[in-house]
Amino acid sequence: xxxxxxxxxxxxxxxxxxGAFLCLTAGLGLLRFPDVLSRMHAGTxxxxxxxxxxxxxxxxxxxxxSATWMLLLVAVFSLLTAxxxxxxxxxxxxxxxxxxxxxxxVDELHTGAPGRPAGKDGPVGDEPADARPSGGPG
Amino acid sequence: xxxxxxxxxxxxxxxxxxxxxxxxxxxSLLDRVVATDTLLVIISAxxxxxxxxxxxxxxxxxxxxxxxLAFVGSVSIARYVGGMLLESxxxxxxxxxxxxxxxxxxxxx
Numbered sequence: 182x183x184x185x186x187x188x189x190x191x192x193x194x195x196x197x198x199x200g201a202f203l204c205l206t207a208g209l210g211l212l213r214f215p216d217v218l219s220r221m222h223a224g225t226x227x228x229x230x231x232x233x234x235x236x237x238x239x240x241x242x243x244x245x246x247s248a249t250w251m252l253l254l255v256a257v258f259s260l261l262t263a264x265x266x267x268x269x270x271x272x273x274x275x276x277x278x279x280x281x282x283x284x285x286x287v288d289e290l291h292t293g294a295p296g297r298p299a300g301k302d303g304p305v306g307d308e309p310a311d312a313r314p315s316g317g318p319g
Numbered sequence: 320x321x322x323x324x325x326x327x328x329x330x331x332x333x334x335x336x337x338x339x340x341x342x343x344x345x346x347s348l349l350d351r352v353v354a355t356d357t358l359l360v361i362i363s364a365x366x367x368x369x370x371x372x373x374x375x376x377x378x379x380x381x382x383x384x385x386x387x388l389a390f391v392g393s394v395s396i397a398r399y400v401g402g403m404l405l406e407s408x409x410x411x412x413x414x415x416x417x418x419x420x421x422x423x424x425x426x427x428x
């Protein structure tokens with residue numbers, strides 16, 4: 182039984198250290214990457230994998246099922262909410278032109294020439310999908 | 320476990336300081352949103368590391384609250400900026416008070 186606890190402690194320490202290292206890489210990526218989308222790519226690493234690893238480590242170390250279930254709740258919640266908030270932030274970032282277009286490999290939202298008014302030959306691509314049509318009232 | 324705790328706290332603190340630097344530098348509101356999100360995640364990871372190392376389960380409900388808060392904060396700011404874009408007649412939000420986009424200010428787009 183002592184042997185089992187020692188092994189569990191080593192596994193938990195490995196999970197905690199890997200999660201903390203992922204948080205460091207997130208900070209480095211946030212500082213060094215060029216635009217909002219790539220910073221978000223770096224910043225979401227600890228949000229999913231890092232938090233999952235830290236939660237696994239904490240669930241191994243903590244005794245009692247209530248703590249384990251609550252940690253599982255946090256992990257599931259971060260898995261569910263990370264794509265939602267990333268989608269909303271990146272959509273607004275594209276519309277606000279906080280994206281380095283010259284660094285994009287594929288730009289599927291950009292369907293027209295830059296700077297052309299939207300609405301005549303279809304959407305330019307970076308206006309909101311529910312925007313008022315140009316020339317209309319309002 | 321002392322070595323593990325020192326190492327884990329050092330890594331988390333370095334990540335949090337780097338996220339704070341990005342939060343201060345900007346340049347745009349959405350960069351700050353992403354940095355705040357990452358900072359809250361690092362804080363909750365730090366709380367979980369403390370709970371694990373001290374075998375102290377009293378901090379675990381705080382993790383739920385912090386995770387909820389990070390999601391609600393970033394989504395509400397994104398909705399706010401998107402709503403300002405919908406209000407603006409020029410489409411880029413300049414006429415309703417948003418600053419000029421970072422890519423246009425730096426002359427690369």
